[in-house]
Amino acid sequence: MDNNKTPERLLSKNFLSLSSPFRIYKHVIDHKIDTHWHEFFEMGFIVSGRGTHILNGESSPLERGMAFLLTTADFHEIIPDEGETIRLYDFIFEDSFIRPALTEMLFEEASHFAYTFESAQAGMIEAEFDRIWDESLLWQLGSDMIVQGSFERILIELFRLTSQKNTAAENVTVRTVHPSIRKSVIYIQHHFREPITLHKVAEHVGLSANYFSECFRKQTGTSFQEHLQEKRLQFARALLCSTTLPITEICYASGFNTMPNFERFFKRKFGLAPRDYRKSNK
Numbered sequence: 001m002d003n004n005k006t007p008e009r010l011l012s013k014n015f016l017s018l019s020s021p022f023r024i025y026k027h028v029i030d031h032k033i034d035t036h037w038h039e040f041f042e043m044g045f046i047v048s049g050r051g052t053h054i055l056n057g058e059s060s061p062l063e064r065g066m067a068f069l070l071t072t073a074d075f076h077e078i079i080p081d082e083g084e085t086i087r088l089y090d091f092i093f094e095d096s097f098i099r100p101a102l103t104e105m106l107f108e109e110a111s112h113f114a115y116t117f118e119s120a121q122a123g124m125i126e127a128e129f130d131r132i133w134d135e136s137l138l139w140q141l142g143s144d145m146i147v148q149g150s151f152e153r154i155l156i157e158l159f160r161l162t163s164q165k166n167t168a169a170e171n172v173t174v175r176t177v178h179p180s181i182r183k184s185v186i187y188i189q190h191h192f193r194e195p196i197t198l199h200k201v202a203e204h205v206g207l208s209a210n211y212f213s214e215c216f217r218k219q220t221g222t223s224f225q226e227h228l229q230e231k232r233l234q235f236a237r238a239l240l241c242s243t244t245l246p247i248t249e250i251c252y253a254s255g256f257n258t259m260p261n262f263e264r265f266f267k268r269k270f271g272l273a274p275r276d277y278r279k280s281n282k
Contacts, residue, residue: 012039015092022093022147024129024136029086033078035243042070042092043154045129049086052079053114056235057242060114062086065122067158068114071107071190073235089129091151095190098152106159107186115162128154177219180205184216185227192231193255198224232256233269240278247274 016023029049044067051062055076062078070076080086095103106113117125128150135143177185184205188196201224202212216224236254239245248259251274256262266274 010036010038010040012094016040016094021097022091022151024132025090025092026133027086027088027090029078029080029088030084031080035075035077037072037075038070038092039072040092041072041095042090043151044068044070044091045089045125045154047087047089047126049084049088050081051084051086052081053077054079054242055112055114057238061116063116065117065119065125066114067117067125067154068112069106069155069158070112073190073192073231074112075239089126089133091129091132093151097148098155102152102155104182104186106155107189108182111189113158113162115158117157117161121157121161125154125157178215180207180212181215181219184212184224185220188228188231192228193235193253195255195257196228228255229265230269233266236262236266236274237270237277240274241281247278250274 029051035054046062046064046066048064049062053060053062053066053068053076055068055070056074062080068076078086132147132150135146184201187201187204198213199209202209205212207215213224216227220227222230232255236250236256239250239253240247243250245253251259251262254262256265263273266272266277270277272280
């Protein structure tokens with residue numbers, strides 16, 4: 001990949017059809033998959049092979065049984081070990097594909113998940129993906145329910161096994177807040193890189209802008225704008241430390257609309273200008 005270009009953003013229109021909110025692939029990877037992100041959600045499951053997964057700048061090993069769930073706000077790359085070929089199931093989907101209660105359960109405290117299932121568990125997860133694959137190849141009456149059921153079982157297993165490992169240190173604790181505010185926090189987690197506004201999010205959760213703003217501050221302890229800005233700054237910091245993207249590209253990729261604003265807010269948060277922060281973290 002040319003490091004002077006923004007990481008590729010994979011668009012829904014190129015991978016998902018209008019008639020289906022999901023698609024499943026079998027990938028064979030024998031070379032580095034460069035940093036990229038998506039307009040859709042993605043779950044990968046490693047069937048065989050070894051390598052490294054770099055998610056939002058953090059590295060972890062890839063091996064048989066490893067599953068990862070990414071949102072529209074995550075970026076990642078996959079690097080096979082030398083001489084290794086990674087085989088995986090890749091399931092991409094719109095968030096509307098899974099029921100709202102499951103979306104809230106998954107994302108109210110974490111934005112992504114990664115876990116390596118042990119041998120017997122890995123076999124059960126692979127069997128679910130095999131079923132989804134077979135149904136997708138021969139679509140018939142009831143296939144949509146079978147696919148959704150199998151995939152939601154996978155998501156629930158992933159959530160159960162990772163829920164104790166994940167903490168909410170970087171996120172607002174949302175279990176005790178009003179459902180509309182919880183919904184807004186999850187929405188911001190997935191869309192902070194877009195030009196979202198208080199009015200847009202208030203409309204999304206069915207509240208007036210003024211009432212939403214007041215409730216958000218009271219129940220999260222911070223304003224809507226401060227919360228949104230924090231998400232963007234943390235994303236920008238991860239890009240600075242894990243890529244060689246130009247500062248300008250990082251600014252816009254993180255959701256800021258001007259360089260002066262980005263540099264001012266970044267320095268206020270981290271004590272250094274973006275360029276200096278990158279140099280100090282090499």
